[in-house]
Amino acid sequence: MTETSTTPQEDQLRPRRAPVEIPAHCQVIKPEHTGARIVVLLQPEEKHLSLPRPKTSRQLLAALGLAEETALVARNGQLLTPDRHIWPGDEVLVRKVASSG
Template sequence: MITVTLGTDKTPVAYEKIKTVLQLLGKLHLRVNDALVIRDGELLTPDRSLRHGDHVTVRPVVSRG
């Protein structure tokens, strides 16, 4: 089970059967460049694996200007 915190929302969501960052983004209906995925202070690329028990934060990328 992967625990995900979305943006500034403090309520975590749990997902089963997610193995990669790309699968997680797809589940969240986000494209690769739409969000940053962070695990333990490290930015993860779409090809990185996620493990059972991981807690990740997904921060939407917002352009202002």
């Protein structure tokens, strides 16, 4: 099984959704992209982004220029590991984290 493959259970649990309308307050990344998109809430900036759908949360972080160890990715209140799929129309939370000593 490859890193980006899904398990049968994950495929069955994947919500079937109509494409999400892009909220007016979203910053649109790559507006020329006409394919599947996702909406991201980037915290702590409270910035809403609409961007072309990455296949995994690892690819999402790379698209945002964030290292895996510097941010958490969640969907519907559940943390996503770097290899978890992101689906068209998903609304995802990316929370930047920092440790202080």
